[in-house]
Amino acid sequence: MIRWSQQLIPTLREAPAEAEIPSHQLMLRAGLIRKLAGGLYTFLPLGHRALRKVEQIVREEMDRAGALEVLMPAMHPQELWEQTGRFGVLKEVMFKIKDRQERNLVLGPTHEEVVTDLVAHEVQSYRQLPINLYQIQTKFRDEIRPRFGLMRAKEFIMKDAYSFDMNLEGVERSYRAMYTAYERIFKRAGLRTKAVEADTGAMGGSASHEFMVLADAGEDGVIECDACAYAANLERAEGVGRGEKVFADADKTPAVVATPNRKTITGVATFFQTTPARLIKTLIYLADEKPVAVLVPGDREVNEIKLKRALKCAALALADDVMISKVTGAPVGFAGPVGLTIPVIADEKLQGYRGAITGANQADAHLVNVDLARDAQVGTWGDLSNANAGDGCPRCGQGQLVAKRGIEVGHVFKLGTKYSEALGAGYLDPDGQRKIAIMGCYGIGVTRTLQSVIEQSHDANGIVWPISIAPYQVEVLPINVAHGPTMEAALKIAAELEAAGFDVLFDDRDERPGVKFKDADLLGLPIRVNVGEKGLAKGVLEIKLRHTGEMRTAAPEQAFAAVQAAAAELRQAVTPA
Ligand SMILES: [Zn+2]
The missing domain is CATH 3.40.50.800 (Anticodon-binding domain)
Incomplete structure (x- = not known):
């Protein structure tokens, strides 16, 4: 038993103004945490007790699933990150330091490199596989805008696990074991989560799930079906467009209409007294430095993850104004696919668009009565846009998609051989052949989980x-x-x-x-x-x-x-x- 008078419980009547969401306000008011500086928090005794209990649940369930606990350094040699090519990708978010010998070190935002290097040295034979190593440890990220308390902090505690298997069946078993462990962990912590399909980069398939806490304060978009279990991160979600595709005057030939200063989708739709869906949004991107025109319906956003995959390019960026004028012959806001000489890639939701409106590739003008198949040269079709609330479900075909906000508290991911190949994590199979191990990685934001419980479970008092x-x-x-x-x-x-x-x-x-x-x-x-x-x-x-x-x-x-x-x-x- 502890007496209140001997405990440190500095409750506050009012939350500091910087705390924008209920869980952050309550953690401060109930005396669980205190801010040291932006994105850096001290756990006071009560917050620390709750944190230790969350960690213990995570530990028990990881052990139950057969994973082995280790503790890797938070500080890593930079050259290890250079070996996998990730230093270039993540250097903006990594804290970089030097020791007294001027050696370059980084503070780890994640540990694929370190764990794979370990396994490369310690595992030689198929008899040692499968193996799953995990740790509960502090991670570092140089966030541009740390906010919401522990939700997006510069320093936070994660549980990260890494599995090494010999074949795809083994990977599937490891993945399932972690998925089940995660369901048990969140249930035991009193958190209602939803597993949603997440983007997998080059891996394809349903090889990645995020565990989301649905909450208005969430920074991720989540799409779910109102009739079946389909749920996906907005970045990955597919939606079946149910809108019109053939508009008035569909059979007429394109005509230029003066639209002075109408540069935005809303501005143009208002001018023509029509819906944004009738417009074909045309954006000029540079894919590996080469210009490409990207078309999506006017009521949708380009999904750059999907676009990058469809274009099979390494680098993707919106073109600047100079490049846009050069390839379209018009200032920004008046691009359209008709008459372009650069490659054109179009969202499949535009298939069959007739009687549509596009930019005319000249200043202050739009083109009406556009029949996309007839009037433009679309080289590639693909799923390039975000799903919208109200779209049809791609899975059951019956339901309608609903948009929600979510806080990502866990992520399970089939990694493949990217790291094991780069760092030589392999083994000798029974025939003495050298093989590469196949990896999975599995994270839980421990401090974020703690705060998410409060975000989900509180009242006015x-x-x-x-x-x-x-x-x-x-x-x-x-x-x-x-x-x-x-x-x-x-x-x-x-x-x-x-x-x-x-x-x-x-x-x-x-x-x-x-x-x-x-x-x-x-x-x-x-x-x-x-x-x-x-x-x-x-x-x-x-x-x-x-x-x-x-x-x-x-x-x-x-x-x-x-x-x-x-x-x-x-x-x-x-x-x-
Ligand atoms: Zn459905």
């Missing part, structure tokens, strides 16, 4: 902790600490609970009851035992459940059993099926 990760499970609150019998009864129940293994916080402060009750709700410990003079006179203690606000009473000698029963109910909610 404060945090509502799941019993599994609450800093303390029970708060014993003597209403008047100057009243002898009150203190005696309160200390007795606290001691009984502690002896039975409960973590107990004892509010021994000589404060007004209102202050103590408010603080108790703010802290949000799952079970509270109020001990007061009035209750004792009636022969009862009060047992309050934070998540429902339900107040139960029990005679002092039955209070222990009543708390145990309440705790058992609360544990049910965080027990995996």
